[in-house]
Amino acid sequence: MEKMTIKDVDLKGKKVIMRVDFNVPMKDGKITNDKRIKAALPTIKHALNEGAKVILLSHLGRPKGEPKPEFSLKPVSERLSELLNQEVKFVPEVIGEEVKKAVEGLKEGEVLLLENTRYMKGETKNDLELAKKWAELADIHVNDAFGTAHRAHASNVGIAQFIPSVAGFLMEKEIKFLSKATANPEKPYIVILGGAKVSDKIGVINNLLEKADKILIGGAMMFTFLKALGKEIGSSKFEEDKVDLARELLSKASEKGVEIVLPIDAIIAQKLEAGVEKKIVKVEEGIDEGWMGLDIGPDSIKLFKDKLAGAKTVVWNGPMGVFEIEDFATGTKEVAMMVADITEEGAVTIIGGGDSAAAIELFGLERKVSHVSTGGGASLEFLEGKELPGIASIASKKK
Numbered sequence: 001m002e003k004m005t006i007k008d009v010d011l012k013g014k015k016v017i018m019r020v021d022f023n024v025p026m027k028d029g030k031i032t033n034d035k036r037i038k039a040a041l042p043t044i045k046h047a048l049n050e051g052a053k054v055i056l057l058s059h060l061g062r063p064k065g066e067p068k069p070e071f072s073l074k075p076v077s078e079r080l081s082e083l084l085n086q087e088v089k090f091v092p093e094v095i096g097e098e099v100k101k102a103v104e105g106l107k108e109g110e111v112l113l114l115e116n117t118r119y120m121k122g123e124t125k126n127d128l129e130l131a132k133k134w135a136e137l138a139d140i141h142v143n144d145a146f147g148t149a150h151r152a153h154a155s156n157v158g159i160a161q162f163i164p165s166v167a168g169f170l171m172e173k174e175i176k177f178l179s180k181a182t183a184n185p186e187k188p189y190i191v192i193l194g195g196a197k198v199s200d201k202i203g204v205i206n207n208l209l210e211k212a213d214k215i216l217i218g219g220a221m222m223f224t225f226l227k228a229l230g231k232e233i234g235s236s237k238f239e240e241d242k243v244d245l246a247r248e249l250l251s252k253a254s255e256k257g258v259e260i261v262l263p264i265d266a267i268i269a270q271k272l273e274a275g276v277e278k279k280i281v282k283v284e285e286g287i288d289e290g291w292m293g294l295d296i297g298p299d300s301i302k303l304f305k306d307k308l309a310g311a312k313t314v315v316w317n318g319p320m321g322v323f324e325i326e327d328f329a330t331g332t333k334e335v336a337m338m339v340a341d342i343t344e345e346g347a348v349t350i351i352g353g354g355d356s357a358a359a360i361e362l363f364g365l366e367r368k369v370s371h372v373s374t375g376g377g378a379s380l381e382f383l384e385g386k387e388l389p390g391i392a393s394i395a396s397k398k399k
């Protein structure tokens, strides 16, 4: 059903509470990639130009229901202010008297960012008391947080029970593109998975087995699978409670004739640091205790290249290694180049996830793929064919 968008509502003089996904990568208090902030600009600018009073809500990281300074949105307010070329008021509170006062003081065309929504325990529990308090600050809710659409939280889903929720331009664009891609993906359809959010993303494979022809696995995700195959993985990151699931997925894949391709070698080190000693090790030989896999190795890169040949639809989610450190960035860079090449050969290619999007930008290949989604988990669940709670809560257009 077609969703209502910000274009369908009158914003003049209205208080608009807008959920954005400003969950940007940070290092030592500095934003290392501002793509997600830039992606929300068209919606914010539109609301400001129409004379709305804009109150922005976002989470950053996973502070688990309490204020933690390293997850403050203050640096984001500063970057947003530069990008908008106007003042962005910032209140270091998520709700309460200070917030109310700041909202009352807002004039048309002004913008206010509240502190990290996840400083409140109620946010991730979709607590309706909290959602109501946010709703009471405004006349309308704009949901532009596609990256958070797979979460049913108070600031994107609960709030829609109290005031109308409409889609922002980014949300609209993501839904349009991903719907087109999922409706009828041209085959061979190949999914490349990596990254660190293993428990979040491993379940997705189950549904993808119904759709994809091959699934290539790198990143930290590979080690849960290698463990399931009885390999020695040393101190590599893996998830103990997902090993059985990984084993089941491997056998289900072979029943269905879907190829799950795992790396055959890895780059290992004893510390997650630049400049440390690193080695290439064959997965078959195992990784010694005290060493961890931080990237896929050169033979795996060749293998992935062979497996990708001829693909017509490619979805890539999650880096192949710790690409933030150059010593472990080769696998991610090579896969990014493969995806760019295959796009040139006519495949539809979709990259999803905050870090994967940052990686493709880092390598200057952003314009060489079909679509870079701002959502990782969100785009994957969308491609699985699930209805995302953060989309379901947006009002539908009346016929």
Ligand SMILES: Nc1ncnc2c1ncn2[C@@H]1O[C@H](COP(=O)(O)OP(=O)(O)O)[C@@H](O)[C@H]1O
Binding pocket: 194, 195, 196, 197, 198, 218, 219, 220, 237, 293, 294, 295, 317, 318, 319, 320, 321, 322, 323, 324, 352, 353, 354, 355, 356, 357, 376, 377
């Ligand atoms: N082998 C690995 N061990 C530990 N972390 C890894 C490994 N491979 C990739 N990562 C990390 O995964 C992170 C991204 O994971 P994730 O959040 O799942 O991806 P995305 O944001 O693209 O959805 C990156 O910060 C990267 O350093």
Ligand SMILES: O=C(OP(=O)(O)O)[C@H](O)COP(=O)(O)O
Binding pocket: 021, 023, 061, 062, 147, 148, 151, 197, 352, 353, 354, 355, 374, 375, 376, 377, 378
């Ligand atoms: O970065 C995000 O997801 P992603 O890493 O899957 O792209 C979203 O902001 C959601 O964050 P969450 O996975 O902590 O709920």
